[in-house]
Amino acid sequence: MNSKEPIIISGAGPIGTITGYYLSTQGIPVILFDSEETTPRDHRASTVHPTTLDMLAALKITEKIIPQGIISEIFQFRDRFDDRIVAEFDYQALDDLFDHPFALQVEQHKVVNTTHKLAENSAYFTLLRPWQVTNHIQDEDGVTVTAKNPEGETETFRGKYLIGADGGRSITRKIADINFPGFTWGERFVIATTEYDFGTKRGGGHHYRNYVAHPTQWSALIKVAGDDMSGLWRILLPALEKDDSGFKQGSVEWVQHKFVECLPYEDEYNIIDINPYNVHQRVAETFHKGRVLLAGDAAHVNNPLGGMGMNGGIHDGLNLAEKLVDIDRKNGDPETLLSRYDRQRRSMATKYVQAQSIANKKLLEENDINIRRKRLDDLEATSLDKTAARDYLKKSSLWAMLQDAEKVE
Numbered sequence: 001m002n003s004k005e006p007i008i009i010s011g012a013g014p015i016g017t018i019t020g021y022y023l024s025t026q027g028i029p030v031i032l033f034d035s036e037e038t039t040p041r042d043h044r045a046s047t048v049h050p051t052t053l054d055m056l057a058a059l060k061i062t063e064k065i066i067p068q069g070i071i072s073e074i075f076q077f078r079d080r081f082d083d084r085i086v087a088e089f090d091y092q093a094l095d096d097l098f099d100h101p102f103a104l105q106v107e108q109h110k111v112v113n114t115t116h117k118l119a120e121n122s123a124y125f126t127l128l129r130p131w132q133v134t135n136h137i138q139d140e141d142g143v144t145v146t147a148k149n150p151e152g153e154t155e156t157f158r159g160k161y162l163i164g165a166d167g168g169r170s171i172t173r174k175i176a177d178i179n180f181p182g183f184t185w186g187e188r189f190v191i192a193t194t195e196y197d198f199g200t201k202r203g204g205g206h207h208y209r210n211y212v213a214h215p216t217q218w219s220a221l222i223k224v225a226g227d228d229m230s231g232l233w234r235i236l237l238p239a240l241e242k243d244d245s246g247f248k249q250g251s252v253e254w255v256q257h258k259f260v261e262c263l264p265y266e267d268e269y270n271i272i273d274i275n276p277y278n279v280h281q282r283v284a285e286t287f288h289k290g291r292v293l294l295a296g297d298a299a300h301v302n303n304p305l306g307g308m309g310m311n312g313g314i315h316d317g318l319n320l321a322e323k324l325v326d327i328d329r330k331n332g333d334p335e336t337l338l339s340r341y342d343r344q345r346r347s348m349a350t351k352y353v354q355a356q357s358i359a360n361k362k363l364l365e366e367n368d369i370n371i372r373r374k375r376l377d378d379l380e381a382t383s384l385d386k387t388a389a390r391d392y393l394k395k396s397s398l399w400a401m402l403q404d405a406e407k408v409e
């Protein structure tokens, strides 16, 4: 590969940015386009797992994001129906596997902006924003990408490969005519933020990441650092089709009411913001079509329970970047390497991220009383058995997925 010809990346979210930064550190020029002028600050990923922290450490990102986040060793499952703590899992149990045996609660935009800062002085890293990628045409030698500049004019760029890291609605995936099969959950998810401290005894003594099971009012409760590091709590709630709360779904009153139903420790929470989301479970039919590659949400989307979307996407991006470096250094046949990327990451997205995130939702929302008690009892037993708890943590941290992927030829 002529290393003067860049790799073009559509999308400078976490996946495009980290993939591009890795390539630039290896002397491969990258041009990233993002249609937004600045990194969106909406409430998305907030949990970075130990596998990802260890990978990002090699890029010096981990040391920069740790001071901006909260170290979270333990995560907890509760049952709101029977009002009990069901299970606790502690990443310290895997301290023989990880240099960072904890999750970091850190907002997605901090990860992205920190990486942009690290990359900004690299001669190999060019970020163009707000530039919107509108089209691409590939041939035997490369890809011609069309993008709209900030003045609304169209310009073309030539790259050796195009990485579509442009999120769940990826235009790259659509133009490459790659199907995105799967389904959309019937209910929307609502995320609300409050300064109320659920870590105190009065607030229920929660850890920084908690999943609360209930047949109709399940929730996830997570602490993030906030801009000034004083701490904010985010609750994720389902906005069910059948809702007898009497309040407009997604309104402040509805969220207040849900807080009290889900976590009845206080009757007034100062709610800072509320964001509704449609949630999908989809995996692209291929992550590799000629010179067009997909990574992150462009390749797969899942519900946020377990915090695996961004983590899995970063794993995609770094796997792909290593293969592109091998191609650059003529360490293998390009088609063989990129097909292996597709086989490794697509199969694992289905086997681990999709399976685990769907199982997490089913566990929390199960409304058959016997099934729910059995599932929660099983989870409790898993947490109390050292070997079973380690196996569970290996899966939830995506360590098992990475090991499994290595076996894919």
Ligand SMILES: Cc1cc2nc3c(=O)[nH]c(=O)nc-3n(C[C@H](O)[C@H](O)[C@H](O)COP(=O)(O)OP(=O)(O)OC[C@H]3O[C@@H](n4cnc5c(N)ncnc54)[C@H](O)[C@@H]3O)c2cc1C
Binding pocket: 010, 011, 012, 013, 014, 015, 016, 033, 034, 035, 036, 040, 043, 044, 045, 046, 047, 048, 108, 131, 132, 133, 134, 165, 166, 167, 168, 170, 171, 191, 277, 295, 296, 297, 298, 304, 306, 307, 308, 309, 310, 311, 312, 313
């Ligand atoms: C509520 C919620 C909570 C979540 N919590 C977690 C969590 O705790 N842990 C976790 O791992 N994951 C979590 N996720 C998932 C995570 O947010 C996504 O997996 C992650 O954002 C994917 O990153 P990405 O870079 O692939 O896509 P995105 O973050 O969507 O970035 C895509 C970028 O592409 C740009 N773009 C789009 N189209 C174009 C175009 N045509 N031209 C140029 N640029 C374009 C966009 O502006 C954007 O910047 C959560 C998601 C949600 C909704």
